[in-house]
Amino acid sequence: xxxxxxxxxxxxxxxxxxxxxxRIGPGELACVVGPNGAGKTTLINAxxxxxxxxxxxxxxxxxxxxRLPRHAFCGEGIAIVPEGRRLFAGMSVRENxxxxxxxxxxxxxxxxSLERVCEAFPIxxxxxxQPAGSLSGGQQQMLAIGRALMARxxxxxxxxxxxxxxxxxxxxxxxxxxxxxxxxxxxxxxEQNAALALEIAARAYVLEEGRIAAEGRPEELLAQADIRRAxxx
Amino acid sequence: xxRYALAGFAAAGVALAAVPFxxxxxxYESFLYLVFHWIVLAVSWNILSxxxxxxxxxxxxxxxxxxYTTATLATKANVPFLWTLxxxxxxxxxxxxxxxAVVFRVRRLRGELFALLTLAVTFVLATIVLNxxxxxxxxxxxSAVPLPAIGPSPSSAFYLxxxxxxxxxxWIAREIQRSRLGTGLFAIHDDExxxxxxxxxxxxxxxxAFGLSCGLAGVAGGIQAxxxxxxxxxxxxxxxxxxxxxxxxxxxxxxxxxxxxxxAAVVTALLYAFTAGDYAVAGRAAVGLILILVxxxxxxxxxxxxxxxxxxxxxxxxxxxxxxxxxAPAPGTAREAAGETLLEAxxxxxxFSGVQALAGVDLEVRRGEILGLVGPNGSGxxxxxxxxxxxxxxxxxxxxxEGRDLAALGAHRIARTxxxxxxxxxxxxxxxxxxxxxxxxxxxGRDALERADAEREARRWLAFxxxxxxxTSLPGELNLHQRxxxxxxxxLASRxxxxxxxxxxxxxxxxxxxxxxxxxRAIRAQGATIVFVEHVIRAVMELTxxxxxxxxxxxxxxxxxxxxxxxxxxxxxYLGKPHA
Numbered sequence: 122x123x124x125x126x127x128x129x130x131x132x133x134x135x136x137x138x139x140x141x142x143x144r145i146g147p148g149e150l151a152c153v154v155g156p157n158g159a160g161k162t163t164l165i166n167a168x169x170x171x172x173x174x175x176x177x178x179x180x181x182x183x184x185x186x187x188r189l190p191r192h193a194f195c196g197e198g199i200a201i202v203p204e205g206r207r208l209f210a211g212m213s214v215r216e217n218x219x220x221x222x223x224x225x226x227x228x229x230x231x232x233x234s235l236e237r238v239c240e241a242f243p244i245x246x247x248x249x250x251q252p253a254g255s256l257s258g259g260q261q262q263m264l265a266i267g268r269a270l271m272a273r274x275x276x277x278x279x280x281x282x283x284x285x286x287x288x289x290x291x292x293x294x295x296x297x298x299x300x301x302x303x304x305x306x307x308x309x310x311x312e313q314n315a316a317l318a319l320e321i322a323a324r325a326y327v328l329e330e331g332r333i334a335a336e337g338r339p340e341e342l343l344a345q346a347d348i349r350r351a352x353x354x
Numbered sequence: 355x356x357r358y359a360l361a362g363f364a365a366a367g368v369a370l371a372a373v374p375f376x377x378x379x380x381x382y383e384s385f386l387y388l389v390f391h392w393i394v395l396a397v398s399w400n401i402l403s404x405x406x407x408x409x410x411x412x413x414x415x416x417x418x419x420x421x422y423t424t425a426t427l428a429t430k431a432n433v434p435f436l437w438t439l440x441x442x443x444x445x446x447x448x449x450x451x452x453x454x455a456v457v458f459r460v461r462r463l464r465g466e467l468f469a470l471l472t473l474a475v476t477f478v479l480a481t482i483v484l485n486x487x488x489x490x491x492x493x494x495x496x497s498a499v500p501l502p503a504i505g506p507s508p509s510s511a512f513y514l515x516x517x518x519x520x521x522x523x524x525w526i527a528r529e530i531q532r533s534r535l536g537t538g539l540f541a542i543h544d545d546e547x548x549x550x551x552x553x554x555x556x557x558x559x560x561x562x563a564f565g566l567s568c569g570l571a572g573v574a575g576g577i578q579a580x581x582x583x584x585x586x587x588x589x590x591x592x593x594x595x596x597x598x599x600x601x602x603x604x605x606x607x608x609x610x611x612x613x614x615x616x617x618a619a620v621v622t623a624l625l626y627a628f629t630a631g632d633y634a635v636a637g638r639a640a641v642g643l644i645l646i647l648v649x650x651x652x653x654x655x656x657x658x659x660x661x662x663x664x665x666x667x668x669x670x671x672x673x674x675x676x677x678x679x680x681x682a683p684a685p686g687t688a689r690e691a692a693g694e695t696l697l698e699a700x701x702x703x704x705x706f707s708g709v710q711a712l713a714g715v716d717l718e719v720r721r722g723e724i725l726g727l728v729g730p731n732g733s734g735x736x737x738x739x740x741x742x743x744x745x746x747x748x749x750x751x752x753x754x755x756e757g758r759d760l761a762a763l764g765a766h767r768i769a770r771t772x773x774x775x776x777x778x779x780x781x782x783x784x785x786x787x788x789x790x791x792x793x794x795x796x797x798x799g800r801d802a803l804e805r806a807d808a809e810r811e812a813r814r815w816l817a818f819x820x821x822x823x824x825x826t827s828l829p830g831e832l833n834l835h836q837r838x839x840x841x842x843x844x845x846l847a848s849r850x851x852x853x854x855x856x857x858x859x860x861x862x863x864x865x866x867x868x869x870x871x872x873x874x875r876a877i878r879a880q881g882a883t884i885v886f887v888e889h890v891i892r893a894v895m896e897l898t899x900x901x902x903x904x905x906x907x908x909x910x911x912x913x914x915x916x917x918x919x920x921x922x923x924x925x926x927x928y929l930g931k932p933h934a
Contacts, residue, residue, distance in 0.1 A: 288930055289927075292931075
């Protein structure tokens, strides 16, 4: 479904990622692991349309996306939970969620989506009327995930969804991700908690210094001693 | 450095002061006087608004206060003109300080609200002056006021007065930028709350900057009253003064003391060049067009961009930072007996719009320990750090740190008692370099170092946290991991005896967590006490001597990590499954 072919993205003169290729099949769950500074966030942001792709191709169901304007990515069915949450802090939790279903196709299913999100994160239901900025860090992370789900995406991009979450909530978030994926949504997950990510992913990529250093099924990667040591200890 | 600058100012002053003695036509002197006049207004505006980011649209009010002070004293009380100028400075300055004393207390009045409020003050003042005996409507004539014989002609008297004021204003603006006050103002510009928590007395600094800014505008107004010799409310308190001043500063560059001077000279010259012909409208259009181009292509202003380009060249020519910088010195002062109570919180409560974030928390931190603070999301961990560090005031309860009650102190005073914190989502000063970010708390913390010493100290902490190679970068160029370590370096630079860390481990890979654990151990070995909030259970188990578990704003468990992590209540509320 998603094909990324030898893309390059730079900040100023220095390329942050180069020659990166990956593919995600329909309904597949793939993950990217790697040290900080390897370019994982750059990669996921580029797929979401937040960075200009200088070279290479980005295709969704065979359609070239890399020249589309930023806002059109959402219309193509791609939603992202960005690093640092990026919520609308002054708006209420409900408004944040409703903005997630801004595009026409998602708007029709708004009530149902909201119900699903509140089921996945019960604390959000209690806080629907409060400003997003008043939530605790972990609750904001849940809201960011909820907002992305409201768009009813075909491809969900998650940048470190477990960041700042209590262990129980991390487990709950991963259950929700599995459930969404089981419902047919393709997922690309960037995650530091490699043990958990590799457990639920069908395919994994190791990104180091802006390039794909290894790829394969999780069990294949875990068979390599250096990868085990760096990411699982 | 300072001696060269002083010599430069003196040379420029002497050279420019010689101009009237060439007996140029009065026209040139008057033109140059106007350039000086606008430079003083723009540069003085910049001291508060450019440095600290508090955009004032009320500069006309303070300028006008000076104008009417001189006009009133000279015409109604027969005070000699020169003597009215200190009075003009005083009236405008005090007016600014009184206004600031009210406005700066209110957190909401930042940004556009401050701009609108200062504009409103201008109109209020205009109404008062117009409807009281100060003016009363017809305006004040100063043509009968004797002008002191400075220089060979009346126009050269204004020229020389303007010159003296310009030199004084530029010198003051330059000294402020290089001083502790300036550093604090630039920090306020980027993130006022963080500046306060790092020890910057934000309220006092804003007042000082506002007072100076207004006082200088007042003197400019006093001279201008005499220059135009007929003062009216409509001309004085018009919107033109603040608009021009903002435009000039943005054009020249508001992050450097000299930027607004360049902008003021350019705009005044352009307007004058066109009004001299029949093209006044064309002049305004040209200024507008130039402003648009500058905003698009030189966002830091003409002068600001030039300075930045120069700095970049200098940095790339500078030698690489020595990787073998000496290891970090011990934070904290003498090692007191480990185990005694360092921080004690009793009955801390804090509510936000109906949510009880803290519901009577009792907490004890012992000297030399590493205390882990864990609990579900929203259980009040970050709020506790925010309250202890003075970011929020508690609704009730006491916080005793080394025997002093912190609940009554402002955040910047708390920073000076030897307490430092990091933010969960890093909040660096975006326009300051990594090095300046770390040097700031060393300047404003307990030791209050001079800039050079603070930067030396900062370099050590950058080396300690592995950021030495990034010293000249802006925080925006760092990735999340590096920004987290920048937070840590900044907290360490004040040499705290108690360090509060909010999720420094989140987002790190397994191998990076190992490095961070070593780092935290090294910090403790140097004598600091550490409280950290964390969800990375491995780090909590490996590092902490004791843990405290919060849930719904209350302490539900505390004690040895292994024992606490097995308690059924903790498992149910937090872990989901028992920790091995």
